[in-house]
Amino acid sequence: MGQEETMGYTQVGLEDKILEMYPELMKEHISLELSFDEERNAWVIKFVKGNKSRFAFLDKKDADECMDGYKCFYLGTLIEQYVKDLEEELGVD
Numbered sequence: 001m002g003q004e005e006t007m008g009y010t011q012v013g014l015e016d017k018i019l020e021m022y023p024e025l026m027k028e029h030i031s032l033e034l035s036f037d038e039e040r041n042a043w044v045i046k047f048v049k050g051n052k053s054r055f056a057f058l059d060k061k062d063a064d065e066c067m068d069g070y071k072c073f074y075l076g077t078l079i080e081q082y083v084k085d086l087e088e089e090l091g092v093d
Contacts, residue, residue, distance in 0.1 A: 007060070009067050011036070014043065017067055022079050030086060047079070049086040056082075 009017075011034050018032060019025055025032065025047070033046040043058040062072045 007064070014063055014067060018045070018075075021066065021071055022076065024083055025079065028083050028087065030083065045075075047082050047086070050090050052086050052089045054078075054082040054085065 015032050015034050028049065030047050030049045033048060035044045035046075036042075037044050037057070040057060041060050043060070043063050045056045045058055047054045047056070056075065056078045058066070058072065058075055062075065066072055066075070
């Protein structure tokens with residue numbers, strides 16, 4: 001569990017924090033799948049709705065700040081766009 005020790009939080013903790021900070025994800029029934037990419041030193045976030053998905057990278061530094069309660073402008077902008085994209089692709093009004 002070296003990752004958790006060096007980060008001070010778990011994958012589930014980060015997922016919960018992102019869902020808390022961006023409630024539109026739950027409102028639009030978009031789920032998250034997180035994994036850590038050691039090579040990039042970043043979290044890979046997969047946004048899933050139905051059979052459609054989008055990916056984003058969240059640098060460890062940004063993830064650390066997210067856990068401290070700071071919204072990440074980059075991630076927030078992506079989430080806003082992905083919500084729109086996924087709705088359009090699935091034909092949701």
